[in-house]
Amino acid sequence: MMKWQPRKKAYFRQGVALQYLGRHADALAAFASGLAQDPKSLQLLVGMVEAAMKSPMRDSLEPTYQQLQKMKLDKSPFVVVSVVGQELLTAGHHGASVVVLEAALKIGTCSLKLRGSVFSALSSAYWSLGNTEKSTGYMQQDLDVAKTLGDQTGECRAHGNLGSAFFSKGNYREALTNHRHQLVLAMKLKDREAASSALSSLGHVYTAIGDYPNALASHKQCVLLAKQSKDELSEARELGNMGAVYIAMGDFENAVQCHEQHLKIAKDLGNKREEARAYSNLGSAYHYRRNFDKAMSYHNYVLELAQELMEKAIEMRAYAGLGHAARCMQDLERAKQYHEQQLGIAEDLKDRAAEGRASSNLGKDRIAWKIQGQCHGLGIARVAHYLLRKSVCLYSKESPHCVCCVFPWSLPAVNHMVFPVITVL
Structure with missing residues (x-):
C-alpha cells in the first residue's frame, strides 16, 4: 500500500496562511516542504519567491535573486530553496532553515559543489540548535565533498568545524587531529586568518588536556601572526589566552x-x-x-x-x-x-x-x-x-x-x- 503524500495545494495554502499571519520563516518552510514533494510545481516555486520578497529578508535576498535571474537559475527549485535556506540561517531562523535546507537536499542537484554548500549550512544550523550529532554528521559530509572536489579551502574550513565540534563533546583526540589538518592546509594556502584560528583552537585543546607547553606555544604563534597582520583585537585576545595558560602553569x-x-x-x-x-x-x-x-x-x-x-x-x-x-x-x-x-x-x-x-x-x-x-x-x-x-x-x-x-x-x-x-x- 502506498504511503499517503500531502498534496502540493495543502502546502501552498499553508504557506499563504502563515505568510498572512506574519510567520514568514514558517511560510517559507511550508513552501519548501511542498517543493520537496513536488519539485516541478511552478505554483509552489513562485509562491516561495513571492513570500521571500514580502519577508523582512527582502533587502538581503533581492540582490541574490536578481543574480540568479541573470544566470537563468531562478527557475531551479534546488537553487532557490537552498538560497532561501541560507538566508534564513543568516537571519537566525535556525529551525526554519533546517526544514528548508533539508528540503533542498530532497529536491536534489547534480552539482556536488552546491550540495556541499547546503551540507555546510546545515551543519551551522544544527550547531546553533544545539544538535551536535546532526551538525557533526553534516560537517563530515561537507569535508567529504571538499576532498572529492579538491577544494582545499573548503577542506580547511570543514576540519576547523569538526575540530570545534569534537572539542565541545570532549573528544580531544579527534579535535587535535582535525585542527592539525586545518593548520597544515592553512599553511599550504598561505591563509593567515585560518592558520591563526587553527593555532588558537589547538591552544584550547592542549589546555584542556593539560599540555600547557604546547598550549602556550600555540597561543604565542597566534600573537606573532596577529602582529604580522596588524590585527590588534586578535593579539589582545591571544595575550589573554596566554595569561590563562600561565596561570595554569x-x-x-x-x-x-x-x-x-x-x-x-x-x-x-x-x-x-x-x-x-x-x-x-x-x-x-x-x-x-x-x-x-x-x-x-x-x-x-x-x-x-x-x-x-x-x-x-x-x-x-x-x-x-x-x-x-x-x-x-x-x-x-x-x-x-x-x-x-x-x-x-x-x-x-x-x-x-x-x-x-x-x-x-x-x-x-x-x-x-x-x-x-x-x-x-x-x-x-x-x-x-x-x-x-x-x-x-x-x-x-x-x-x-x-x-x-x-x-x-x-x-x-x-x-x-x-x-x-x-x-x-
Whole structure:
C-alpha cells in the first residue's frame, strides 16, 4: 500500500496562511516542504519567491535573486530553496532553515559543489540548535565533498568545524587531529586568518588536556601572526589566552603581564567588551594568587562595564567572580547574594549551563556555611578555596577563542611535540 503524500495545494495554502499571519520563516518552510514533494510545481516555486520578497529578508535576498535571474537559475527549485535556506540561517531562523535546507537536499542537484554548500549550512544550523550529532554528521559530509572536489579551502574550513565540534563533546583526540589538518592546509594556502584560528583552537585543546607547553606555544604563534597582520583585537585576545595558560602553569608574574597587555590594547581600541574580558582575567589571576581584595576590585570593574554596556552575560560572570572572592574572604553572606544574582540572570537568559554553574556556586556557599559551623578552628577561606579548586570556573562562554578561566591548580602535562613557530605564510 502506498504511503499517503500531502498534496502540493495543502502546502501552498499553508504557506499563504502563515505568510498572512506574519510567520514568514514558517511560510517559507511550508513552501519548501511542498517543493520537496513536488519539485516541478511552478505554483509552489513562485509562491516561495513571492513570500521571500514580502519577508523582512527582502533587502538581503533581492540582490541574490536578481543574480540568479541573470544566470537563468531562478527557475531551479534546488537553487532557490537552498538560497532561501541560507538566508534564513543568516537571519537566525535556525529551525526554519533546517526544514528548508533539508528540503533542498530532497529536491536534489547534480552539482556536488552546491550540495556541499547546503551540507555546510546545515551543519551551522544544527550547531546553533544545539544538535551536535546532526551538525557533526553534516560537517563530515561537507569535508567529504571538499576532498572529492579538491577544494582545499573548503577542506580547511570543514576540519576547523569538526575540530570545534569534537572539542565541545570532549573528544580531544579527534579535535587535535582535525585542527592539525586545518593548520597544515592553512599553511599550504598561505591563509593567515585560518592558520591563526587553527593555532588558537589547538591552544584550547592542549589546555584542556593539560599540555600547557604546547598550549602556550600555540597561543604565542597566534600573537606573532596577529602582529604580522596588524590585527590588534586578535593579539589582545591571544595575550589573554596566554595569561590563562600561565596561570595554569603557576606562573603568576607572566600571567599578569599578559593580562595587563591585553587590557592596554583593549583600552587603546576603545573596546569595552574586550576590556571587561581583560579585567575578568586579571581578577582570576589575583584570585589564584589568593589576593582576594584585588580580585574583587577587578571583578567590580567588570560589573561596571557590563552595566554600562547593558550586557547581562558579562554581568553574570562578574557576579560569579565576586561571589568566589567573597566566599574565600569568609564573607559568606555576600557570596550568597552575588551568586543569587548570578543565578537570577542565568534564569532570565534561559541559559541552562549558566544556571547549573550558579546553582553549583550556591551549593558550595551552603557547604561552606555548614563547615564553618562545624569546624571552629579551620579557616573558612582555606575550606572555600579547597572547594573552589574542585572546579574550573568558566568566564568566556561567549567566545570560544578567548579563555577567561580560573585555573586553581596545575594538571600534569602530556608530552606532545611543540609546533614550530610560523613566521611567514
